[in-house]
Amino acid sequence: MDKEGLIDEQYADSSGSLPECSDTVLSQNERTDIRIRQGTLIDEQSLKDLDTVVPLEPARAEFIARWLREDTVLVAEANGRIIGYGVFNHAFFHQGQVEMLMIHQACRGRRVGERLLNALEKLCDTPRFYVTTNLSNHRMQKLLSRMGFRPGGYVHELDPGDPELIYVKDISNPAQRTRL
Numbered sequence: 715m716d717k718e719g720l721i722d723e724q725y726a727d728s729s730g731s732l733p734e735c736s737d738t739v740l741s742q743n744e745r746t747d748i749r750i751r752q753g754t755l756i757d758e759q760s761l762k763d764l765d766t767v768v769p770l771e772p773a774r775a776e777f778i779a780r781w782l783r784e785d786t787v788l789v790a791e792a793n794g795r796i797i798g799y800g801v802f803n804h805a806f807f808h809q810g811q812v813e814m815l816m817i818h819q820a821c822r823g824r825r826v827g828e829r830l831l832n833a834l835e836k837l838c839d840t841p842r843f844y845v846t847t848n849l850s851n852h853r854m855q856k857l858l859s860r861m862g863f864r865p866g867g868y869v870h871e872l873d874p875g876d877p878e879l880i881y882v883k884d885i886s887n888p889a890q891r892t893r894l
């Protein structure tokens with residue numbers, strides 16, 4: 715999943731306090747009041763605004779538009795504002811997978827990713843659920859380990875110098891093939 719982790723670390727290192735202070739973006743009450751819902755085309759600009767890869771790689775904006783049209787996108791909302799999104803599809807060898815998980819930069823490390831990943835897992839309609847991430851993305855790996863994913867191998871040649879790790883989780887009762 716390309717350079718997400720690297721970018722994540724760069725922001726954390728360079729700023730210390732993030733541009734929109736986390737307490738502004740997500741107050742204490744909002745932390746307990748996060749709503750997960752299906753994303754629609756109306757959300758396109760909000761997802762582009764929060765995605766830290768968009769300013770660096772214009773293709774990401776096109777992917778967001780395509781995911782909203784073709785895949786299942788879930789968004790996390792706090793107080794009516796979108797603070798994260800996740801994409802479910804079957805692009806990984808026809809298996810249920812997370813194509814992307816992206817949390818607003820100022821809201822990371824507050825378990826919003828866990829909430830979205832849990833909701834994405836409920837959509838999984840294959841016996842195994844896959845997520846991939848770069849070796850450099852420690853945050854994502856921590857989240858996946860905590861949620862019971864196990865390492866399932868890696869691919870060297872996607873991002874040279876930063877292998878793509880494949881994580882897998884067994885799903886005991888796969889969902890029926892229906893959308894939310």
Ligand SMILES: CC(C)(COP(=O)(O)OP(=O)(O)OC[C@H]1O[C@@H](n2cnc3c(N)ncnc32)[C@H](O)[C@@H]1OP(=O)(O)O)[C@@H](O)C(=O)NCCC(=O)NCCS
Nearest residue numbers: 715718719815816817822823824825826827828852853856
């Ligand atoms: C990776 C990401 C989705 C995780 O979402 P999140 O809401 O921050 O996740 P959580 O708060 O549930 O868990 C994050 C874990 O990383 C840990 N963490 C926080 N900062 C960290 C850092 N700089 N280095 C390593 N781990 C870190 C947290 O302690 C937490 O683990 P723990 O609670 O088990 O100790 C989010 O950080 C993000 O959007 N990153 C940019 C996009 C990306 O990398 N997506 C993944 C590839 S698709």
